[in-house]
Amino acid sequence: MVTDTSPLVVDSEIIASSLDDPEKFAALFDRYAAMLYRYISFRLGPELAEDLVGETFLIAFRRRAAYDIAYREARPWLLGIATKLITGHRRSEVSRYRALERQGPAQTVEGPEEAITRDLTAQGSRTALLNALALLSRGDRDALLLVAWSDMTYEEAARALDIPVGTVKSRLNRARRKIRRTLGGVNPLEEHDHG
């Protein structure tokens, strides 16, 4: 894939120049299509991901005149558009988690007794986690998975989802509390290296 824009040019400049020369917008595709594919395929599976990456860029392209060029990085904006498209497919998302619950992880369990015990524990929490994700409200799930997947800040998530920062925080708190409960008191988003 050819990128026709230097990595030194920030996203907002690409978007601004694409108002005059629409073809320049393709440089954003070269930067972010793979990232968006990973995000969408995680939530909806590979079957829908490819088309939705294309949809995300078409929507972004049509709305580029409204982009606030004070924000140099377009990543949160694009992830926000993708998230809204995913929400439109939330039934597919929920049934994907349900199906994965039944299947179990791809790798087979082999090895010494300790490892088997560890894997079974992991599998147990995996099933519980998938179940919890399926049960979350769509707003809570969007906030939790967007932030967990992308490591964006609350402010970025608020802009991506077009909701106030306070709403992002309350949705994340609620989602994390529910997940923690299903995992037996372990917060899946707590960073242990924070001390």
Place this chain on the structure above:
Amino acid sequence: MDELKTLIKELEHEPPHSLARQRLRLTQEASTAPRGRRWRRLLPFGRRTGLERPLLSGRRLAMGAAVAAAVAAGVAVPSLLGSAKPAYALTENQDGSINLKIYDFRNPEHLEKDLAKWGVPADITYLPLGKRCGNNRAPFLKGDDIGATEEELSSSDAATQATLRERLQKSSSYQAIRPQDGITIYPRHIKPGEIAMIEVMENPVTPTVERPGVAWQFSGRLTTGPIEPCKVVADPSANDIGDATPPPGS
């Protein structure tokens, strides 16, 4: 341990090669989109609004799309300069229009004579890219006044631009000289006494896939004459399509 992060790693997929199809979808839409603020300079009149660029011009409409398509397909844009090739090629289409492809920028007088043989009175000017004629040169046709307001011209609203483009495409000059497949001239839209005035700007550096740019661009409109000589001035916007990426040291 972070169960959610582990789950994410398990569930996400690597992008397939077929994702390039989605890029094509985007570039196809982009190549037909209105070209934003540049439309201000595309309009076939200048004096009424005080606009600097009076010519109806097909600036990089055709070439811009060709560059984008070539980049998407991953092939090189062929050089427009080749000593083995003729300077230009004229072909007649089935609908009576004449297609002009310029391969080398020399001998405008010869091209004028050839066009005259096909029944098209023409005035051709060759300039290096980055220059343009700063004077109006010749009277404007009534049919080129599309009555756009300054507000419409500077609007970045897609709908306004679309209607502006529609009106532009109905202008007399656009009917006769169109940025299609290079330059396509429609003799049936040139009335007796009218002259096709065309300026072609050539980029001495041939754009490549790695460094896309404007290979050449043209401006054209009809006039009844008389035509004054071109007063050459600088056109800093000429290479806009390629210079979002000024490579260091260039």
